[in-house]
Amino acid sequence: MFDSLKNKLQNIRSKFTSNIEEVAGAEPAPPVAEEVEEVEIAEPAPSHPVTPEPPVSGEEAPGDGREKPTFFNKLKVLVREREVLLREKDIEEPLFELEMVLLENDVALPVTDEIIARMRRDLVGQHKKIGSSVDDLVVSTLRSALCGVLGEGLDLRDFIASRERPVKILFTGVNGTGKTTTVAKVGQYLQKNGFSVVIGAGDTYRAGAIEQIRTHADRLGIKTIQHQAGADPSAVLFDAVQYAKAHDIDVVLADTAGRFHNRANLMNQLEKIRRVMKPDLVVYVDEAVAGNDAVIRADEFNKAVGTDAVVLTKADMDPKGGAAISVAHTVGKPILFLGIGQGYDDIMPFDPRTVVNELLGDES
Ligand SMILES: Nc1nc2c(ncn2[C@@H]2O[C@H](COP(=O)(O)OP(=O)(O)OP(=O)(O)O)[C@@H](O)[C@H]2O)c(=O)[nH]1
Numbered sequence: 001m002f003d004s005l006k007n008k009l010q011n012i013r014s015k016f017t018s019n020i021e022e023v024a025g026a027e028p029a030p031p032v033a034e035e036v037e038e039v040e041i042a043e044p045a046p047s048h049p050v051t052p053e054p055p056v057s058g059e060e061a062p063g064d065g066r067e068k069p070t071f072f073n074k075l076k077v078l079v080r081e082r083e084v085l086l087r088e089k090d091i092e093e094p095l096f097e098l099e100m101v102l103l104e105n106d107v108a109l110p111v112t113d114e115i116i117a118r119m120r121r122d123l124v125g126q127h128k129k130i131g132s133s134v135d136d137l138v139v140s141t142l143r144s145a146l147c148g149v150l151g152e153g154l155d156l157r158d159f160i161a162s163r164e165r166p167v168k169i170l171f172t173g174v175n176g177t178g179k180t181t182t183v184a185k186v187g188q189y190l191q192k193n194g195f196s197v198v199i200g201a202g203d204t205y206r207a208g209a210i211e212q213i214r215t216h217a218d219r220l221g222i223k224t225i226q227h228q229a230g231a232d233p234s235a236v237l238f239d240a241v242q243y244a245k246a247h248d249i250d251v252v253l254a255d256t257a258g259r260f261h262n263r264a265n266l267m268n269q270l271e272k273i274r275r276v277m278k279p280d281l282v283v284y285v286d287e288a289v290a291g292n293d294a295v296i297r298a299d300e301f302n303k304a305v306g307t308d309a310v311v312l313t314k315a316d317m318d319p320k321g322g323a324a325i326s327v328a329h330t331v332g333k334p335i336l337f338l339g340i341g342q343g344y345d346d347i348m349p350f351d352p353r354t355v356v357n358e359l360l361g362d363e364s
Pocket residue numbers: 174175176177178179180181182203206209257258313314315316317338339340341342346
């Protein structure tokens with residue numbers, strides 16, 4: 001998943017590190033006298049008896065019984081307190097490369113600009129403590145820039161636990177992106193997390209769609225509410241909600257026909273579904289492999305009918321990761337899950353920190 005972006009980000013990480021190391025190496029060492037007073041560092045036991053050194057002329061021996069800072073102590077403090085003041089030109093080159101890498105990997109332009117601005121703001125013109133590892137500074141700055149655009153994510157279990165039963169989740173999106181499979185995967189995920197589920201077969205438009213969702217649901221032991229092909233999807237989903245109420249089911253998952261935001265009749269149909277079903281959560285499903293197109297569609301869909309969260313499918317086939325990085329910041333709604341394969345288990349709750357750590361090759 002996102003291998004191209006991952007490899008390139010890790011190269012950029014080394015570039016930033018070597019540039020900053022160069023600046024840090026060229027800077028004069030910061031003063032250490034005051035810090036040395038505060039720090040207690042165990043000194044290695046001497047291998048032979050040490051005769052106390054007489055004070056160097058002009059220097060007072062400490063009169064409070066404390067040991068005078070030694071060279072060894074000073075060195076340790078120096079490493080710990082090492083600071084660097086970065087100027088724009090010190091990181092201009094890796095910043096430019098980062099910008100190119102993000103754009104080449106389908107990260108949307110405004111999102112790329114935001115990441116670069118965050119990096120610049122966090123690094124340039126400030127004294128940065130770099131301790132013994134410049135790499136730590138680079139990784140934490142990159143991590144916070146990426147997490148800044150990915151937002152907080154949304155834990156579906158917490159969301160469901162916070163709502164009245166039955167919690168109604170409506171899945172929408174364009175044709176063939178993996179919506180029906182996603183409904184089945186989410187059904188299994190919720191069952192495994194202790195919630196009971198019913199599926200409403202609201203795609204009455206595409207030939208074979210009802211049978212498709214029914215087959216998935218039967219395999220997973222989930223009840224499906226269905227009408228015949230061509231029926232009004234609002235009526236099907238209304239029935240699914242009634243069934244859930246009558247049988248104390250926790251969650252209704254509503255499949256719907258794929259549609260584009262500019263197809264007026266299908267969008268009106270979706271409006272009707274919303275009025276009748278009153279969903280707690282509208283989930284827009286698109287495929288990560290569509291890159292920037294998926295981001296634009298998600299944004300337009302949100303503006304046309306409103307979206308609460310996004311699922312990106314086929315992340316397993318996407319080397320770039322641009323849609324996953326861009327969609328939450330562009331649409332202003334969290335990513336709920338990534339689809340990572342064709343099996344029912346191939347769904348991953350989207351945790352921004354985990355994804356960023358994976359991209360940076362850093363487990364901390
Ligand atoms: N590799 C991969 N394939 C997926 C993923 N999710 C779905 N698919 C596949 O994508 C294809 C389309 O999935 P569907 O669930 O039928 O798509 P849909 O959006 O419901 O299609 P419509 O009903 O036409 O809107 C199927 O072959 C799925 O197995 C995923 O995360 N990874």
